[in-house]
Each structure stands twice: as C-alpha cells, then as structure tokens.
Amino acid sequence: MQKIETLFVDLSDWFIAWLQSLGVPLAWADAILLLIQFLCIVGIILANITILIWLERKVSGFIQQRPGPNRLGPHGVFQTVADALKLLTKEDIIPSKTDRLIFITAPILFMTISVMLYIVLPMGKDMQVVDLNVGLFFFISLGSLTTIALLMGGWGSNNKWSLLGAMRSVAQMISYEIPLALSLMGVVMITGSLRLSDIVAAQDNVWFILLQPIAFITYFIAATAELNRGPFDMPEAEQELTAGAYTEYSGMRYALFFLAEYTNLVAVSALLSTLFLGGWQGPWLPSWLWIIIKTYLVMFLFMWVKWTFPRIRMDHLMAFSWKVLIPVTLVNIVATGFGLYIFKGIGG
Amino acid sequence: MLQTEQLTINIGPQHPSAHGGLHVEAVLDGEVVVDAIPHVGYVHRSVEKIAESRTYAQFVPYTARLDYLGTHLPVIGYVQAVEKLAGIEVPERAEYIRVIMGELSRIASHQLFIGSLAIDLGATTGLLYCMRDRERIMDMFEMTSGQRLLAAYMRIGGIAEDLPPEFLPAVRSFVRDIPKMIKEYQGLLYGNEIFQARLKGIGKLSAQDAIAYGVTGPNLRACGVSYDIRKAEPYGIYDRFDFEIPVGSNGDAWDRLMVRNEEIIQSGRIIEQALDQLPEGEIRAKVPRVFKPEKGKSVYHRIEGAKGELGYYIVSDGGEKPYRLHVRAPSFVNLMALPLVSRGGLVQDIIVNIATLDPVLGEADR
Numbered sequence: 123m124q125k126i127e128t129l130f131v132d133l134s135d136w137f138i139a140w141l142q143s144l145g146v147p148l149a150w151a152d153a154i155l156l157l158i159q160f161l162c163i164v165g166i167i168l169a170n171i172t173i174l175i176w177l178e179r180k181v182s183g184f185i186q187q188r189p190g191p192n193r194l195g196p197h198g199v200f201q202t203v204a205d206a207l208k209l210l211t212k213e214d215i216i217p218s219k220t221d222r223l224i225f226i227t228a229p230i231l232f233m234t235i236s237v238m239l240y241i242v243l244p245m246g247k248d249m250q251v252v253d254l255n256v257g258l259f260f261f262i263s264l265g266s267l268t269t270i271a272l273l274m275g276g277w278g279s280n281n282k283w284s285l286l287g288a289m290r291s292v293a294q295m296i297s298y299e300i301p302l303a304l305s306l307m308g309v310v311m312i313t314g315s316l317r318l319s320d321i322v323a324a325q326d327n328v329w330f331i332l333l334q335p336i337a338f339i340t341y342f343i344a345a346t347a348e349l350n351r352g353p354f355d356m357p358e359a360e361q362e363l364t365a366g367a368y369t370e371y372s373g374m375r376y377a378l379f380f381l382a383e384y385t386n387l388v389a390v391s392a393l394l395s396t397l398f399l400g401g402w403q404g405p406w407l408p409s410w411l412w413i414i415i416k417t418y419l420v421m422f423l424f425m426w427v428k429w430t431f432p433r434i435r436m437d438h439l440m441a442f443s444w445k446v447l448i449p450v451t452l453v454n455i456v457a458t459g460f461g462l463y464i465f466k467g468i469g470g
Numbered sequence: 471m472l473q474t475e476q477l478t479i480n481i482g483p484q485h486p487s488a489h490g491g492l493h494v495e496a497v498l499d500g501e502v503v504v505d506a507i508p509h510v511g512y513v514h515r516s517v518e519k520i521a522e523s524r525t526y527a528q529f530v531p532y533t534a535r536l537d538y539l540g541t542h543l544p545v546i547g548y549v550q551a552v553e554k555l556a557g558i559e560v561p562e563r564a565e566y567i568r569v570i571m572g573e574l575s576r577i578a579s580h581q582l583f584i585g586s587l588a589i590d591l592g593a594t595t596g597l598l599y600c601m602r603d604r605e606r607i608m609d610m611f612e613m614t615s616g617q618r619l620l621a622a623y624m625r626i627g628g629i630a631e632d633l634p635p636e637f638l639p640a641v642r643s644f645v646r647d648i649p650k651m652i653k654e655y656q657g658l659l660y661g662n663e664i665f666q667a668r669l670k671g672i673g674k675l676s677a678q679d680a681i682a683y684g685v686t687g688p689n690l691r692a693c694g695v696s697y698d699i700r701k702a703e704p705y706g707i708y709d710r711f712d713f714e715i716p717v718g719s720n721g722d723a724w725d726r727l728m729v730r731n732e733e734i735i736q737s738g739r740i741i742e743q744a745l746d747q748l749p750e751g752e753i754r755a756k757v758p759r760v761f762k763p764e765k766g767k768s769v770y771h772r773i774e775g776a777k778g779e780l781g782y783y784i785v786s787d788g789g790e791k792p793y794r795l796h797v798r799a800p801s802f803v804n805l806m807a808l809p810l811v812s813r814g815g816l817v818q819d820i821i822v823n824i825a826t827l828d829p830v831l832g833e834a835d836r
Binding site: 182185186187188282283286289290352353355429430431432433434435436437438 | 477479498500501588591592593594595596598599602658659662664665667668816817818819
C-alpha cells in the first residue's frame with residue numbers, strides 16, 4: 123500500500139539518485155527532473171482531455187437521452203482520437219486580412235498559460251512541481267491572463283463576430299475575477315497561507331466545503347464564468363456570435379483553443395478539490411488517485427450545469443457579478459473573520 | 471463623450487440560429503441593437519408561379535413544403551380553398567381526420583418552436599427533449615402517409631387513404647402524455663431563472679402595433695388580442711369543438727412562448743374530442759381527376775396555421791390550372807415586426823425575437 127502511495131515520489135527520488143550515480147551534479151539532475159515533470163504534465167493533460175471530451179459527450183448524451191458517440195471502439199472511446207487526427211490533418215487557414223502575428227500567437231499563448239497552471243497544483247502527497255508560497259495567488263493571476271489570449275484572437279481575426287466575442291470575454295473576466303479571488307479569501311484566512319500544500323494540510327480534519335459552503339458556491343459560479351463554460355459561455359455563444367472569438371480559427375489552431383479550455387477546466391476542477399474537498403487527502407486509496415476522483419467529480423458538476431442551463435444574457439451576467447456575487451463574497455469574508463475571532467477567543 | 475462607431479453585422483443567412491436562410495442585417499452600437507432588418511428570399515422557390523403550371527391536384531404536394539414544420543396545415547388550407555372554389559363537399563370522416571392531422575401538426579410546430587427557442591438560448595438539452603416528443607408525431611405521420619416531414623396526405627375532396635389501425639391508439643397515448651411533456655418542459659426550461667430572465671420583457675409588441683403590422687397567430691394572441699380563425703371564422707368543422715383561445719398580456723417573448731405552450735394543451739383537447747366523435751364512412755368525395763372551376767371565379771380561404779393566418783387566394787380562368795395563386799404567409803408578415811421588437815434591445819435579444827416570432831422560411835420566401 124505504502125509503495126503505491128509513494129510510487130511517483132519514489133520514482134523521482136530514484137531517478138535523481140541514478141543521475142547522481144552517473145556523476146551528474148545535483149542542480150543539473152533537478153533541472154532534468156523538472157523537464158521530465160513538465161513532459162509528464164503535458165502527458166497528463168493530453169490523456170485527461172482525451173478522456174474528458176469523450177466523457178463530456180457521454181454525459182451530455184446521457185442528459186439528453188441519447189447514446190452519444192458509440193461507433194469507434196467500445197462505447198466510442200476513440201472518437202476523440204479520431205477528431206484530433208481530423209483537426210490535425212486539416213488545412214491550416216489564416217485569412218488574408220488578419221493580423222498574422224497576433225492571430226498565430228493567440229492560441230499558443232492560451233495553451234501555454236493553461237499548462238502553466240499545473241505547476242502549483244498538488245497532485246498527491248509531496249507531488250507538486252513547485253510549492254510556491256504564493257501558489258494560490260499565482261494560479262488566480264495566471265488564470266486571468268487567458269483573457270488576453272482571447273482578446274488577441276478576437277482582435278487579430280479581423281472579424282466582427284470575433285471582436286464582439288473578445289469584448290464580451292474581457293468584460294466578463296474583469297467582473298468575475300473579483301468574486302473569484304474574493305471567494306477564496308475565506309479559505310486563505312482560515313489557513314493563514316497562500317501555499318497550496320498548507321491549504322491541503324489544513325483540511326486534515328474537516329474539508330473547507332463544510333466551513334466555507336458559500337465560498338464554494340460563489341467560487342464555482344465565478345469559475346464557470348472564468349472557464350467560458352455554459353451558462354456563461356459568452357465569448358463563444360455559438361447561437362449568437364457564430365463562434366465568437368474562435369470564428370476564424372480552424373484546424374489545429376482551433377483545436378489548441380479547445381484543448382486549452384479543457385486544460386483550464388481540469389486545472390480549475392483540481393484547484394476546487396484542493397481548496398474545498400480536502401485535496402489529495404482521503405482514506406484507503408493512494409493520494410494521487412483521490413485527487414483524480416475528486417477532480418472528475420467536480421468536472422462532472424461543471425458538465426451537468428453546462429448541459430442543463432440556458433445561456434445568461436450579457437447584462438444580466440454583469441449585474442449578477444456586481445450586485446450578487448461580490449456582495450455575497452464580501453459578507454462571507456466578514457463572517458469568516460468574525461468566526462475566526464470567536465473561534466480563537468474560545469480556543470485560546 | 472467617447473467616440474463610438476456603429477457596427478453592421480449580418481446575422482445569417484449562414485448562421486447557427488438563422489432558422490433556415492434568414493438574413494438579418496443588424497446595426498449595433500456595442501451590444502445594443504440600433505436596427506435589425508430582415509432580408510428574406512434565400513429559400514425562394516417560386517411556389518406561386520409553379521402553381522400556375524400545375525393542375526389543382528398536382529399542386530397539393532407543393533403546399534406541404536410551405537410550412538414544413540407543421541406540414542398538414544398548409545395542405546389543408548389549400549385543399550379547402552380549392553374545394554370552396556369548385557364547390558366540393560368533403561365527407562364527415564375526412565373532415566375529422568383533417569382536424570386531427572392539423573392539430574397534430576400544430577403541436578409538432580409548437581414543440582419545435584420550444585425546442586429551437588431553447589437551443590437559441592444555449593439550452594441544448596431542451597431541443598432534444600422537444601424533438602423526442604415531436605418524433606412521436608412524425609411516426610404517426612409516417613403511419614398514415616409513409617412520409618414523415620412533408621406528408622401530403624390531404625387530397626382535394628378528402629384524404630389520401632384511410633387511417634391504419636395502429637394510428638388511433640398512438641394518437642390517444644400521445645394526447646394522454648401531453649401534460650407529462652409540458653411538465654418536463656416546465657422543469658427543464660420554463661422554471662429556470664435564466665430562461666425566464668432571457669424572455670420576460672423581451673421583444674415587447676403592443677396590440678396596436680401587432681394589428682398594424684398584420685401580425686397574426688400566437689404572436690398576436692400573446693399581445694392580448696383574442697383572435698383565432700378557428701373561432702372567429704370557423705372553417706371545416708371547427709365549430710363542433712370545445713376549446714379555449716389562450717391569450718397573453720404583455721406581448722413579450724415569454725408570452726409568445728406561454729401562448730404556444732397552452733395551445734399545445736388546447737390542440738390536445740381538440741384531438742381528443744375529434745377522436746371521440748370520429749365517424750365511419752367515406753374518406754374522399756368523388757372528384758374528377760381534371761376539373762375546371764368556373765371562369766373568373768376567385769376565392770380567398772384562410773385557416774389558422776401554426777404560425778398565424780394562412781390564406782390562399784386562387785383565381786380561376788376556367789382552365790384546369792389556377793390562373794393565379796397567392797399565399798398569404800403568416801411567417802412573412804410576422805417577421806416584418808422583427809425590427810420593431812428588436813430595436814433598443816441587445817444582440818442576444820435579436821436571437822430570442824427571431825425564435826419567438828417563429829418564422830419558417832419555406833413559408834416566408836415561398
């Protein structure tokens with residue numbers, strides 16, 4: 123049992139020891155390990171997304187009373203692979219009136235930012251690429267950068283639909299970044315740290331979803347907006363804006379945007395389980411399996427919401443953020459402050 | 471003051487929510503709509519001109535392609551107009567079957583309305599639920615005519631074939647399930663806070679404007695005008711049935727939805743009564759294959775289509791083909807109110823307005 127639990131940690135320790143035995147200095151060995159960890163993250167992301175897109179289709183099929191993909195492989199598991207291959211082999215079209223540089227860099231930037239989110243995520247006991255002391259802050263600030271990529275895509279496309287989509291995306295992100303960060307303040311106040319490993323450790327006895335239920339809900343809503351998922355999929359809004367910021371993109375560039383959105387989804391779900399659902403902590407099973415289970419449960423919740431809700435209107439969206447979410451999160455912070463004060467007063 | 475520029479964008483004719491080839495030229499100030507001008511004609515098939523080169527009986531299947539979402543209704547309107555023109559008596563049983571088929575078409579059309587409205591609002595699941603229920607009506611159409619979508623089942627003087635034995639139980643069980651379906655839509659769509667917020671107070675049309683624009687059908691009734699041709703000027707045997715005309719009060723998108731929702735229930739009531747009263751007997755009057763109505767005689771016959779007042783104006787020159795045929799298409803007339811209801815709203819409301827005015831482009835363009 124212990125072996126399975128520490129499987130990946132042991133592997134990396136063994137790898138470093140092996141490199142050192144070959145005469146590689148420790149600093150270099152660490153650097154090589156970091157590179158391998160990066161490759162692992164990309165591997166995890168790609169594997170996850172393949173499963174995730176299939177799962178999304180199956181879940182939506184289940185909700186909509188239809189079988190979903192079921193032709194390619196058992197239960198259609200290879201559908202995503204086929205789709206990826208198709209997108210890869212498509213002709214790479216860059217419309218002539220676009221701002222080429224911006225048009226090309228936008229999807230790459232989006233993907234890069236999304237992958238960077240994984241650096242601070244604890245994926246198991248002692249399994250974290252970098253344990254930053256401002257891990258949470260890092261995650262939130264990087265997450266908001268994706269707006270710039272969307273704006274670049276929308277602006278660079280030189281298309282009115284794209285521009286409208288990008289404008290919406292910026293407006294949405296600006297107003298939802300605030301409740302997003304504020305709803306996490308409660309957790310930070312209880313833990314007294316922005317370090318994600320500390321936050322997980324603080325949930326030894328009780329998960330923060332029980333101490334901070336309101337924060338969980340507000341974060342969930344704000345994160346849905348941040349992820350551009352339904353009912354907040356304004357920048358894409360296919361029924362209104364054709365495909366919003368992505369209208370002019372096709373082939374692999376479009377796929378990159380698509381991948382990046384799902385990468386974000388996995389990252390945010392993992393963060394949600396880390397902050398509110400006890401992270402990798404759990405009985406019996408190894409820690410890295412627990413975080414996967416919890417992440418997938420949260421992702422299912424995101425899918426459930428997406429496939430049952432209509433899209434909210436843009437002005438309602440803004441009003442909801444400023445008039446409901448932000449006041450609620452602020453009240454939550456004050457309440458948490460009082461709670462902590464009283465708790466400390468009693469506990470001494 | 472910040473210098474801003476108006477943005478003209480074309481919604482359609484290739485657009486996910488263009489409802490079949492509708493082109494709306496939208497002038498936007500940011501997200502606010504300054505104007506929304508519908509351009510029709512992308513699905514123009516010159517149906518009216520074709521009528522002049524077909525005999526009266528040959529033209530029947532073309533009418534099914536007008537409002538293909540409630541396919542029996544335009545056919546009923548046409549054959550009744552020709553019967554009026556030629557003075558043909560229709561057997562009782564055929565009249566009842568026409569009522570049943572017509573009301574089933576109305577339900578199918580309204581169910582698709584709810585579904586496409588849901589998907590235009592981004593609630594994909596709503597469409598699938600409505601399509602699932604509509605599928606049962608399509609199956610019934612297939613039972614009777616072998617065709618699902620464009621069932622030209624009506625003939626001049628009656629109907630094509632008698633009902634198959636499995637049809638009546640299927641209709642009965644469908645009508646029984648209507649309240650259950652409505653309850654499901656209620657749970658999935660109508661009860662949703664976002665869904666209501668997207669529709670209530672959107673695309674308001676006053677009764678005066680609606681009448682001035684010639685808006686008819688559920689769109690007019692949503693404005694509070696209790697006008698239904700089935701009651702106002704009963705055609706066929708509609709005077710024998712007991713049903714209500716649902717009316718709205720605000721004339722907004724929500725009322726347009728609710729009126730249609732209620733009409734599904736009322737249509738179910740009519741079908742139930744028709745099933746109970748359905749007599750045995752002939753299904754088709756003896757009509758010569760080629761007949762020539764009197765020269766110079768003209769007729770205007772109108773029925774309550776799924777989208778509104780569906781009228782046929784036929785002029786005879788004494789030949790076997792109509793001299794002129796005009797279709798008064800409710801979709802086209804209703805669509806003209808789009809700029810009126812969209813101005814001052816948001817881009818997202820244009821989509822809602824198109825969906826709730828419920829144009830079917832096959833009929834608007836003809």
